[in-house]
Amino acid sequence: MNETISFRSSASIPTRAGVGLKAEHYSEILDTRPDIGWFEVHAENYMGEGGPPHHYLAAIRADYPLSVHGVGLSIGADGPLDEGHLTALKTMCERYEPGLVSEHLAWSTHDGVYLNDLLPVPYNEDVLARVCEHIEHVQDTLGRTILLENPSTYIAFDNSDMSEIAFLSQVAKRSGCGLLFDVNNVQVSATNHAYDAAQYIDDFPIEHVGEIHLAGYADDVGDDGEPLLIDAHDRAVRDDVWELYARAIQRCGPTPTLIEWDSDIPSWPRLFEEAKKAEYAMIGKEAAHASTA
Numbered sequence: 001m002n003e004t005i006s007f008r009s010s011a012s013i014p015t016r017a018g019v020g021l022k023a024e025h026y027s028e029i030l031d032t033r034p035d036i037g038w039f040e041v042h043a044e045n046y047m048g049e050g051g052p053p054h055h056y057l058a059a060i061r062a063d064y065p066l067s068v069h070g071v072g073l074s075i076g077a078d079g080p081l082d083e084g085h086l087t088a089l090k091t092m093c094e095r096y097e098p099g100l101v102s103e104h105l106a107w108s109t110h111d112g113v114y115l116n117d118l119l120p121v122p123y124n125e126d127v128l129a130r131v132c133e134h135i136e137h138v139q140d141t142l143g144r145t146i147l148l149e150n151p152s153t154y155i156a157f158d159n160s161d162m163s164e165i166a167f168l169s170q171v172a173k174r175s176g177c178g179l180l181f182d183v184n185n186v187q188v189s190a191t192n193h194a195y196d197a198a199q200y201i202d203d204f205p206i207e208h209v210g211e212i213h214l215a216g217y218a219d220d221v222g223d224d225g226e227p228l229l230i231d232a233h234d235r236a237v238r239d240d241v242w243e244l245y246a247r248a249i250q251r252c253g254p255t256p257t258l259i260e261w262d263s264d265i266p267s268w269p270r271l272f273e274e275a276k277k278a279e280y281a282m283i284g285k286e287a288a289h290a291s292t293a
Helices: 025-031 052-061 083-096 125-141 164-175 183-193 197-203 239-252 268-283 284-293
Strands: 017-020 038-040 066-069 100-104 108-109 114-119 147-149 180-181 209-214 218-221 227-230 258-259
Touching: 017 083, 017 268, 025 268, 038 239, 052 066, 066 083, 083 108, 083 125, 100 209, 108 227, 125 164, 147 164, 147 209, 164 180, 183 197, 183 209, 183 227, 183 239, 197 239, 197 258, 239 268
Parallel strands: 017 038, 017 258, 038 066, 066 100, 100 147, 147 180, 180 209, 209 258
Antiparallel strands: 108 114, 218 227
């Protein structure tokens, strides 16, 4: 079970549901002090020296556990990591002492230019070695283990010679990192590439999972007329993703679970209700009620 994994043993994230912290909800959270397990923030939103974001985050962090989710390290890039960005991440983590730190299996930089997207990588030995080298450097700099998130993808590479699951398994084994299991990304990628999402859940290296993400996807149609799903984060979690989540929880047991809702932000009560739904699904309605009593 996940409780025995070393990267969680020193973390302060409870085995409950959390939500992404949004500026629209700062005041209501501080006024009402809701009984929610934890909050997650994008690291890049808090890398400045001060201002209102830090004021509110410090006040909320005083009462709630925090997870930090990065979107800009460009772990999969073919060049070196941005040392300035990594230093800023270290400073942010030292300031807020998050229970978990995570990043994406993706690249978003080229020749010093940041791209406004998380782009996929091919799954082969050269990329595997580079990703592991980058993760080890990040972990050495931060002085802690990080989690790496499985991606949502829309294209496949001809020069991939291993599966995504085999790639992630090797990354975790070689670098010592944990994995962030994004169940919505599983549904998105499985639909886009026509493979079995449930089988992916069954095959995933669950022993390395330290956090789960849930989000809402958008429906689209590809150039070939086939269904195309977009990892939109702009709506409630879909029913098929809830079903995959239940399957994942059967394998790994209760695991810190985040509701991601990053655009078209709902009211705080609506977002809180989605988190409670995840907690019920994770540990059962009666147990979840007892934990919040």
